[in-house]
Amino acid sequence: MTLNNATIKVREFIIGGFDSLKMPMTVGVVILIVYVVAVLANIINILLILYDKKLHKPMYLLICNLAVVDILYTSSASPTMIGLLVAGVKTISYVPCLIQMFVFNLGTVMEMFALAVMAFDRLLAISCPFQYYNYLTNTRTLVLTYSLWIAGCGLAAFCPATVIPLPHCYSVLMYAFCDYPALIRTTCADHNYPNYYFNLVAIIIFFLVFFTFIFICLSYVGIIFFVKLSSNNEKKKMGSTCLSHLIVVTCYYCPVFIISILTRLGVVLTLEARNGLIIGSILGPSLVNPFVYCLRTKEIKDKIVNMFKKS
Template identity: 30%
Template structure:
């Protein structure tokens, strides 16, 4: 809802999908609500298994936990508001809350980006230096790396908020998006956004491309090491330990890099299509990641099979 020209914006209105007929509001809110519930349950189950099974207290799973927490917190900071927008027609968000949401969006994005880079390094050490793996990637060292990830993800997010917050917002306050992010907010400023958006774009690319460079470097050496294995079975077995990570990496990095580049080189899409793309790469990884952890790691599969067997035995006794 636009404020009149010459008056400063006191709150924002999250539009979501522009032009969506009110007939479909409940359907969209129901789908998003189911997605949110699935994310909470799937990631919550993995957290519960990690907390209750000491066999999962290994470096690889400690790294996964960073991604699980980041996915859950990102979804929690974005989905409830857009669900309320369509379920209760409550899309209004205060000026300060919008910038806080922007901070959280970019913060958890940075955490996920750094975590994926650490995951790639973990696989690189496991494949290329298997005898030194437990000394290098000990639980203590992994915990230190995790703390570093969460601490060093703050500066870029704070910088984006600090630079965007003082801009004059004196026109429309409608955000054509499902949540507040740097691009969608600074587009509403009554000034030339280039001096503010370009540095943010550079920092975002440093995080994305920096993490991606580490991943490419690590997997280049992994592929080289795998090709040195004489047996086909050995090559497939070694590379299969990395397949789930490659899927997670592709889902996270490729569409994000494309979206950032498109927004800053003048490539435009239909607003609804762009929001669908953003939601897909924002929500698909939190939904798929727990399944990949569970189906592609032997320890988690054994725990799940064991619990299913116990559940079947319990049902048989009751019947």
């Protein structure tokens, strides 16, 4: 690993990921609308669960946690992209850039953890319906959630800790915001040097994606086994409950798998395709999650209907 000598003191980065975009204002307005709707919908979900004591149950606490993760995840990069595309703000200071990378990575990791825990919650509810609240109490749910946040912070801190010691030769970010690959490409490195860090992070992401996704799949294998032993009415109820989670899992894992894993295996993406997948992975789950759980979870749906009736 060799470094070039022409290092510079970077005080701010110039975001160049959207330079080739033909209609930046249109894309920016679409991102703005989706972002606002996603944040508001998740906030409503959180407030409904917090203020209704009947919803203070493990499943709804996990839905509330997922809503918090979604707000964090979509807020990590969306404001920067909106500012660039709508207001023309193309620069970001060094420290906020590192913070953005940390928050984005934290949202990425926590989304995986949240979906995996929710799959286990559904397995426990279907396989042990009568002992469910004995096994998974509110206290245990909160302790598990806090533990995952601590683990997520530790994993998310790896990327900034890797980037900070490296000298920089460039101040232009190739991508749409301060994600890890964009910052690594600004360092003073020869052709082979960045691949060491890209491959290192790819290995970590691969294991996170692999283990959480396999854990979710195994949970659903168990769910399918117990569903086969149930009556037709119970099958419909279980299927409705699990479909919500499957929709969310699909929306999240598909773009993450393409960007993080397939590109390391040789799949080449254009800048536009990469930006599209990144935007989709950030905004898609955050927009879909609250509506899926509001419309497909009876207690939350009934709560919203009663609020409109009263008003």
